[in-house]
Amino acid sequence: MATEFDSAAFLAGLPSLPGVYRFMNAGGEVIYVGKAKDLKKRVSSYFQKTHPSPRTTLMVSQIGAAEYTATRTEAEALLLENNAIKSSQPKFNVVFRDDKSYGYVLITGHQFPQIRFYRGVQHKGNRYFGPFPSAWSVRETIGHLQKIFLLRTCDDTVFGHRSRPCLLHQIGRCSAPCVGKIDAETYKHDVDQAAQFLSGKDDDVTAEITKKMDAAAEALDYEKAAEHRDRIRMLQRVRSGQAVETAKAGDVDIIVGVEREGVWAVTLAMVRGGRHLGDRTFFPSNANGLNANEVLEAFMEQHYVTQPAPAKIVIDQLEGPTSMEEMLTEASQRPIRLVSRPVGEPRLWIDMARKNASLALITRIAAQETQEARAVALQEFMASESPVARIECFDISHTMGELPVASCVVYDKGGMQTSEYRRYNVKGVEPGDDYGAMKYALEVRYRPLAEGEGKVPDLILIDGGRGQVNAARQVMTELGLTEIPMMGVAKGVERKAGLEELIFPDEQEPRILPPHHLALHLIQQVRDEAHRFAITGHRAKRGKARIVSRLEEIGSVGPKRRKQLLAHFGGLQGVMAASVDDLARVEGISRTLAERIYNELH
Known part of the structure; x- marks a missing residue:
């Protein structure tokens, strides 16, 4: 007791x-x-x-x-x-989903720096600009920089082994430093201008290019003057496309919370160097019944623990005394100013962010209603007394029996739960034996459940026909878990979406739902995700295996040298990315052998 x-x-x-x-x-x-x-x-x-x-x-x-x-x-x-x-994930805490880290624009520290998207740990010697709220906004910015400053985006392996300019140079997106079309000093100047642009010093960049245009025109070099003019126009187009743009703004985050029907949306808009980089909306769990103060404070506490806080944070609806500013200042080890009652221009930022939050919330609620309707339809179709809330779906992927991979994806709480996805490398099964592979996956997945550990699904989906369903049913019978409902999803006669046959273990004939049925839409959603997850896992495994195989087939590269290569470059990806010079630096690898290895792998 x-x-x-x-x-x-x-x-x-x-x-x-x-x-x-x-x-x-x-x-x-x-x-x-x-x-x-x-x-x-x-x-x-x-x-x-x-x-x-x-x-x-x-x-x-x-x-x-x-x-x-x-x-x-x-x-x-x-x-x-x-x-x-x-x-x-305590049930009385507001919990914001832990997204991937934010993206940055990276300018490398090479003699001819590369510009590219980057996400991860930052290293000395490189320059990082951001963070950006989405991968799309990073790539859009890189696209602008390519057009304006003609910086290279290719990897070092490609850059170091070109003998002629690539397509990007031909369409005016790269100055081709790889083949000497531009000298190091001029290229460095273009890189510095791009860095100024990313830092919000657009006016300085425009002024300098304008001087160059005027000088070229006076020297009667009209072709060069036209190039500078086009750069200025592209800069102006980029600036005019900014929803928020001010020379005095600096680095600012704008945070707004909107609630509707018990659902909260918190939108974070980012301004860096006076330029609006975009926004991202978060939907916290366990926030029903809380006020704006509680939700926004929870967001700042969780967000700025992992992300750098800008010097100024504009936030609406925060009332009463708060130690948040002091705490963020202490955590960041530099002054952080929290503006909770904005006026003037910051007020416009708040209004814009609130509008975006409201639109995202409407879309979210509509999607939730759709998912709820699908779940109800599935429950009715299965004649289940309880809701079909948790679905686990299995699929097998291989290439002519090579390296089979089983996937298990989980649908719960009205959406796909990616943190609960699992892949299983199928072992001890004959190549091409899909039934054996399915048995293996379910045995590994549900053995702990039979021993009292794990979550019980409301439905097990099998991507396959009668044979796969019977194999899965056999495993569940051996584990003593036959009370869990099971359904197979097989392609129809014409193998088209909407004509799927739904196979139940205890029914001789498959059921077919009309293409517009909401239950079928939910089944298709989960099945397609399992298929995607299995294929990506198999392709990754196959790619690694083939690299090892190709290493084994190269003359003079025995087990010892393979081990040295993998250890030196930290794995297969490192070997693939290495240049001839990099390979030749490995002990026991001559220049001639390095060239042979590189040519075989590429």
């Missing part, structure tokens, strides 16, 4: 220090994680007679245990809190 939580004893042991506290329910599940500048003062507020909201009252009623971790500063507590929220 669970003992009642002794809040008085816990509070008595709390220090008046910064730190993180965690509340657990009677089953030991973390239900809330919070941070505090003063642990004793903050945690004590939860155990007063009155609470600020029914949500807090409900949370406190479920506390069965609590623990804390003291830290040196509130900024340290912020980092610890964020990690705990991401790992535990």
Whole structure:
């Protein structure tokens, strides 16, 4: 029998220090994680007679245990809190999905620098501009820089081995430094101008190009003058296309939260160097019933732990005293200004961001309604007494039996749960044996479930016909999990979308739904994702295997040299990306052998 939580004893042991506290329910599940500048003062507020909201009252009623971790500063507590929220996903915390890191425009530190999209750890010697809210906005910017400054985008392997200009030079997108069409000093100047442009110094760049145009015109070099004129026009077009553009703005983030029907949307718009780089909208979970203050503060706490904060953050609807500015300043180790009641130009930014948030929210709600309608239709089609909320779908991918890969994708909570996807390298099965591969995948997937671990799906989808379904059914019978519904999805007679045959283990004849049926749309969505995930996994595995095979087929490259190559370059991708000079630097690899290896691999 669970003992009642002794809040008085816990509070008595709390220090008046910064730190993180965690509340657990009677089953030991973390239900809330919070941070505090003063642990004793903050945690004590939860155990007063009155609470600020029914949500807090409900949370406190479920506390069965609590623990804390003291830290040196509130900024340290912020980092610890964020990690705990991401790992535990407590039901009373607002949780923002952990997206991929933001993209940057990278200008490398080579003699002839390359410009390209970059996401990851930043290294000394290179220049990074951003962050950008989406990969699309990064690539659009790189496209502009190609047109205006003619910088190379090719990888070093390609750059170092060209004997004539590529197509990009022929269409006026690259100055072809690879074959000496431009000298290093002139190219460096173009790179510096591109960096000025990315830093928001558009006027300086335009002024310099204008001087060059005037000088070329005076020297009667009208062709050169026309090139400079075209660059100025492209710069002006880029600037006129900015929704927010001001020389005084500098680096600013604009944050707005909009709520509708219990769903929150938080839009982050980014201005860097006075240029609007675009925006991104986030949809937090567990935010129903909260006010704007709580949602926006949760966003800033989670977002700026992993992303650099600009010098100025404009945020709407934030009311009352907040330590957020002080905390962000401490975490960033530089002054951060939080503007919560903007006027003038920042007010226009807020209005624009709110409009974008509202549009994204309308789309989100419509998509949720569609998914809910599909789930209801599937439940009715299957005559299930309970909702079909969690679907796990399996597919097998191989090339003529080579290197089979099984995929399992998960649909839950109204959408695809990519963090729960899994791939299985099929072992101990004859090449081309799809039934054996399906058995292997389900055995690996559901053996832990049979032993009491894991989540029980409401439906198992099998991408395949009667044979695959029977194989899957056999495994589930051996595991004692026959109560889980199963359905096979086979291509119809003409193998067209909308003509799928739905196969149930206990029914002789397949069922066919009309192409417009909502249940079929959900089945197709999950099946197609499993197919995509299996194919990408198989292609990656096949590519690696073939590189190894090609290494093995190269004369004079035995096991020892293969091991040296892989160790030196950190794996197969590194060997593929290496130039002849790079390969020749490996111990035991002569220049002649390096050239042979490079030619064989390319």
